[in-house]
Amino acid sequence: EVQLVESGGGLVQPGRSLKLSCLASGFTFSNYGMNWIRQAPGKGLEWVASISSSSSYIYYADTVKGRFTISRDNAKNTLYLQMTSLRSEDTALYYCARQSLGFAYWGQGTLVTVSS
Amino acid sequence: DIQMTQSPASLSASLGETVTIECLASEDIYSNLAWYQQKPGKSPQLLIYYANSLNDGVPSRFSGSGSGTQYSLKINSLQSEDVSIYFCQQNYDSPPWTFGGGTKLELK
Numbered sequence: 001e002v003q004l005v006e007s008g009g010g011l012v013q014p015g016r017s018l019k020l021s022c023l024a025s026g027f028t029f030s031n032y033g034m035n036w037i038r039q040a041p042g043k044g045l046e047w048v049a050s051i052s053s054s055s056s057y058i059y060y061a062d063t064v065k066g067r068f069t070i071s072r073d074n075a076k077n078t079l080y081l082q083m084t085s086l087r088s089e090d091t092a093l094y095y096c097a098r099q100s101l102g103f104a105y106w107g108q109g110t111l112v113t114v115s116s
Numbered sequence: 117d118i119q120m121t122q123s124p125a126s127l128s129a130s131l132g133e134t135v136t137i138e139c140l141a142s143e144d145i146y147s148n149l150a151w152y153q154q155k156p157g158k159s160p161q162l163l164i165y166y167a168n169s170l171n172d173g174v175p176s177r178f179s180g181s182g183s184g185t186q187y188s189l190k191i192n193s194l195q196s197e198d199v200s201i202y203f204c205q206q207n208y209d210s211p212p213w214t215f216g217g218g219t220k221l222e223l224k
Contacts, residue, residue: 035213045152045160045203047213059211062117101165102150102207108159 022096122216
């Protein structure tokens with residue numbers, strides 16, 4: 001069974017940093033591109049970042065480019081999102097999702113709240 | 117970036133009714149379109165990929181169609197468990213991937 005489990009969310013002050021993790025199981029992690037997608041409270045879905053299976057290709061939404069860094073450790077079956085210079089508008093539930101003909105598998109999400 | 121315009125934003129329908137949700141892309145996405153269902157408090161679930169392919173385990177009352185810039189999701193014989201928010205998403209070529217604004221489906 002495919003499982004994606006996010007962690008690392010929490011309350012953080014504006015301008016500070018936070019690192020999210022997504023532990024994958026039930027599939028060969030190194031074969032799939034992975035993504036971070038977020039959802040602000042009561043709002044729609046916003047794609048944040050993508051990384052290819054071997055980390056050769058990395059993409060970011062304009063809203064996070066230069067502040068967030070996506071990475072992965074295929075030996076640990078783990079996806080990461082390093083977030084710096086956090087803003088109030090980054091407050092959201094952050095999901096990791098596996099790439100294949102759309103986002104076929106999602107984690108349960110980890111909540112990031114940016115507030116003083 | 118490709119923009120996705122989804123309509124309507126909200127929809128109220130009766131049990132057994134057929135409902136249709138539309139999604140318009142700002143340019144041709146060559147059927148690289150997915151539909152998701154999100155129930156309250158849950159993660160989104162993939163319903164349809166490549167515009168008209170039903171994901172495993174999705175009831176056959178759901179169907180997708182369209183091409184070019186215009187796509188639709190149809191739900192036949194609406195059930196109570198279909199009350200959700202539905203999102204379209206384009207995955208043409210390379211990121212940025214973009215979602216429609218969502219359609220909130222309620223029972224009348």
